[in-house]
Amino acid sequence: MAKSKYEYVKEFETDDKMLRNVYVLVRIDGKGFHKFSAAHDFAKPNDVRGINLMNHAARCVMHELDDILIAFGESDEYSFLFRKSTDLYQRRESKIVSTVVSLFTSAYVYYWNDYFTDLKRPLYPPVFDGRAVLYPSEVEVKDYFAWRQADTHINNLFNTSFWALVEEGGLSPKAAEARLCGTDSKEKNEMLFTEFNTNYSKLPAMYRKGSVLLREQIPKDADKDAIIPTLPETLPGSKSAKVVPVPEATTTTTTKTTTTTTTLQQSGPDPISEPVSEATSGQSTPIIVNDPVALVVQEADMQEESKESRSNEGKKRSIDASEATEQDVAKGPTGNKNASEFKRMKKGVVIDHIDIIGEKFWTGRGAYIIAPEKKKKLRS
Amino acid sequence: MAKSKYEYVKEFETDDKMLRNVYVLVRIDGKGFHKFSAAHDFAKPNDVRGINLMNHAARCVMHELDDILIAFGESDEYSFLFRKSTDLYQRRESKIVSTVVSLFTSAYVYYWNDYFTDLKRPLYPPVFDGRAVLYPSEVEVKDYFAWRQADTHINNLFNTSFWALVEEGGLSPKAAEARLCGTDSKEKNEMLFTEFNTNYSKLPAMYRKGSVLLREQIPKDADKDAIIPTLPETLPGSKSAKVVPVPEATTTTTTKTTTTTTTLQQSGPDPISEPVSEATSGQSTPIIVNDPVALVVQEADMQEESKESRSNEGKKRSIDASEATEQDVAKGPTGNKNASEFKRMKKGVVIDHIDIIGEKFWTGRGAYIIAPEKKKKLRS
């Protein structure tokens, strides 16, 4: 047969299966997003629409790929951690990386108009790239996320200071940069407080700490509204109903939240150089997640001390209406679940903006991520 | 500084630079497109909207990445060939593969509504995956594309026969499959002609031969309309004009073309087992490319004998208004070219549906692809 004459070219394909029984971390990054955010007038230093869109796209990835344990996003990047024992695509690197990047990109463009409601689609197609990194032990996994969140802290404090100097202080970008050159975190904090009446530690945690996606138990009495409508199964399904309804945006909520800066109680330690103490100094304030598609309302929790106990109190939060049962893993993406079945669902994707630097997270809500997997998975 | 404490995790990243001075082939594939095409009522066996959208997305990739020499698409897959000397992202595999996949996916969702005009966006975000394969020599490159086009021939002939039996012949899918089991190409051709009055060789070449994207000279007197508006530079640029105009669709043209099947002149040899002779038997018929965004009209060329000479006759075709000069490569994606500058442009991305099996193509229009690169590139 003629086909076989050429088919030898397949033999040039190489096997790129990744080492077994190590964590697989896929990180995606926006390409040329400095230009992209400028072209679309992203608010500075943070555009809540852009961040929420990133988070929505990441949730889609996590919804589709059940072996992702946790994801963390900041700026134009997102990191996804797969469990050690994942056998997704037989651990083929190109397949996994390209699927994550494609899914994320697809969702970003797909949901664009739900967040940027005045623009049908971006001015041009945005692009992300990605790569996989293997981490053998829990130590590196913790340190990886600490590395990214430390980066968030540093960048956001700099950007907040920079744009305060430029937009409120009237400095040129060059002058602002010169002003900040050589300053440490404490000095930037003080400058923001004394010159711009801004208590940095009271700014939305989403800006200061990035976004963490976790797989957690969803309270049985959660509102149906809490369901994030993701891929096909949450759509009405009838082919006649081909127009996807775009819920009204509620971005104004955010603005309110981001301006709830109050008097600085204490200038506090540098959140980066003293990440552990920050957690106890209680300056982190979760913001309202205004997710127009999800119709999710996460109550602003102003009482910092109750932050860690929220999950036990059944408060609303962003959740993903999938249950991560073993069967689902086998079944793959998107069975046909109905929103009305929500009551029986157990686990979903939850978004929060908390400290993942330090042991507190990993012994608490993050414990399931680094828990040993069953031996039988190894000796399959 | 706190950051450095964690930064060691970067050292777990591995170097995935691909071997130098070999062709890099990136192939992307739709994930679950059987389901995707069913969910969106794609026409069987070929949906011209879907194919055109694929082609448009591929053109975006080729527009952005100047080192791609040729691309070939069929069904839900597309192959992109980078020149041997490409140093894109220092030849890092993950970076190249993920960028191609992301860009393709992004464009597919972005331009969806321009082709599927009755649906704002797909029912759910489509996903592609990708991989890179290295080919050291011209022999393998030719055979690779022959392999893919042979696949197109085989699949399309089968699908055309299958759906004729099902949709026109009233057979069940199972019965249709049984009927076709064990038949060769000639038998399928004859069945289509005698039972369904279909001369397979007169069906649109885009269906039978897939789509080939080439970098070719664009005639100086080409209509301004021939410019394919791709990424930012072709947009008006004013931030106030944020709504992208969607040109009126002209999909009806296609339907007309696809029905221009006429009397079977000769049943002819199996196009796969005799790929060379097919080129001379002249049964290939280019179809009208109805590309609503591009506003491109490619005249149906019914005279098969003139097929190879078209490029010298200045006929309109799909072109991409970029010139692939050395400067552009350095400049990277998307400078600020104006459509009015088109006259001085020399090269663009041209789409056609021709035989790439056999030497004829590679000594003709494809000669630049396998031409030796300058030695200095090697010894850089």
Add this chain to the structure above:
Amino acid sequence: MAKSKYEYVKEFETDDKMLRNVYVLVRIDGKGFHKFSAAHDFAKPNDVRGINLMNHAARCVMHELDDILIAFGESDEYSFLFRKSTDLYQRRESKIVSTVVSLFTSAYVYYWNDYFTDLKRPLYPPVFDGRAVLYPSEVEVKDYFAWRQADTHINNLFNTSFWALVEEGGLSPKAAEARLCGTDSKEKNEMLFTEFNTNYSKLPAMYRKGSVLLREQIPKDADKDAIIPTLPETLPGSKSAKVVPVPEATTTTTTKTTTTTTTLQQSGPDPISEPVSEATSGQSTPIIVNDPVALVVQEADMQEESKESRSNEGKKRSIDASEATEQDVAKGPTGNKNASEFKRMKKGVVIDHIDIIGEKFWTGRGAYIIAPEKKKKLRS
């Protein structure tokens, strides 16, 4: 300069650094050793000279490369386990594998005549190949060595039965193979006992269990004779003394030892299918290690029950006169240590033939192998 004109070819070299913080296992195998052993009239089923030469070569490897924690040898193969944190040659795979293979091969040829005393050198140069495998966790490391030792058990029981049938029973090889076909371990054990008066479990442990090289404490009062003279530092050092003295061989001892098979006390369970129970059934008998170069005398330990306590009793065994201090690691191969310094030495390479299947070993003498490494090594 002219040189630089060609030096670009170096850029085709690829980075083959192995993932950090995982165990590196290098296994070497003899090439064509079936033929090699036949050409040199190796005794069947085991040639003590050949095994001792393998063990000697392995000790040389372990002596030179301090990051090797444990080695295991059987037949014509040897496995070397590097600690997770090794940074030998920056973990470059080719460098590590080729060095281990070269060192082993070199020592095998170098010490040949010390074991095969009637032949100056082999009839032709023997060859080994090698490969590296990464193991992320202690579970796999244990299972890897269990896998190799189970292989030893199975092969040696088969070979012992086979050669008994051929050499003592007078069967043709073909008939012997047919006779053994389909038999399990228990049946082979019984056949050996009833037909050939051989209690398999009393055969030398070196044959049944392979050889384990460990880094262990050497008693301070150990005889100077216990030092294994390995690479340059143990040589007199004076360049005039260029002739390496070859100690008188004591291979006759072995023959005696290998014939000390006595009455079968219990046929016992299959040592492979019941590896744990075997350890308690006490059928393992260490053999005299007759190592002519090493001048080592390891007392035959006939009392199986005292096997595990030997190390505390100061009995002589094969040891390697190096101390694996941190300085040594930094200094690299072969400083200039004097045999007279032996008294202050702490650790050396010890050889034994014990069960490494089962937890007993790993919680006892092997505990240091899987002990967690200090965190600072990770975050270097």
Add this chain to the structure above:
Amino acid sequence: MAKSKYEYVKEFETDDKMLRNVYVLVRIDGKGFHKFSAAHDFAKPNDVRGINLMNHAARCVMHELDDILIAFGESDEYSFLFRKSTDLYQRRESKIVSTVVSLFTSAYVYYWNDYFTDLKRPLYPPVFDGRAVLYPSEVEVKDYFAWRQADTHINNLFNTSFWALVEEGGLSPKAAEARLCGTDSKEKNEMLFTEFNTNYSKLPAMYRKGSVLLREQIPKDADKDAIIPTLPETLPGSKSAKVVPVPEATTTTTTKTTTTTTTLQQSGPDPISEPVSEATSGQSTPIIVNDPVALVVQEADMQEESKESRSNEGKKRSIDASEATEQDVAKGPTGNKNASEFKRMKKGVVIDHIDIIGEKFWTGRGAYIIAPEKKKKLRS
């Protein structure tokens, strides 16, 4: 079966097959040979025994592995080029690299005493490491060998000058190095001539140009003495004759040869910066190959102009008594050929010391190396 319980650890092995249809270059390097050569009182700047031993070991490698087209050696390194289509060990990188390194090392120790006749074996086992590099095209292959030979030129000229200053000039090593610092090739040439009466271009070509191993036709009337006795087949074969005879060494010949330096005719251009012109300036002088094992005498060819035609003149040279027929490739290492069969043999391994910088070699004796391989090999 118990075995399978552990066998999963095999799945951690990775596929390291190298890209097809590209040249595979394996380069081995001595480890710590500065120390090794000092410990064994190697003559400076070149020790003919050491070089001949290297060459002998390399010939063994080339004898065993028929897919090696050419090898080049200098100092303590050797490069082996495999043909593009080699399928040795399915192109597994570790297997190929480790086999080459092991075979080379084995032969180096094995034949040691034939070259270093006053020392039964080295003072300690020597070690080599190795790596593979892929080269897609002929251009890189030529440039690779040019790179290595340019390195030989530069190093040997420096070393010759350095040791002349130290051993004849009485300078300290430090002073000699200072004296040479910043000098170019021409200055070193002049210094050697005026101060040490040494015409560098008349020194043995083996020192100045390294050693090239080629597969070439062996004249039918070649002396039986010309056969290099390598691996088992050339041994008497009878197991009783287990002592390998060591032919009388003729190393004194070398000394004579190396002192045949005569009056400098022309200082000439720098052989490195002007590699092409050197070939025509005729300063290369092949040396007598005194190979005690091979009993080969290659006549010194003082007439430079006849250098290229020697192969047609039936002069004696080092040859390897193997024929590289297709059957041999399949049969693998070492069938049982008899020395008496030599007359019918066609091809062997020839050693020479010629320019491989420049096109002259590659269009002449080296043409077979870069000749295109048959297409069918590709489309296997």
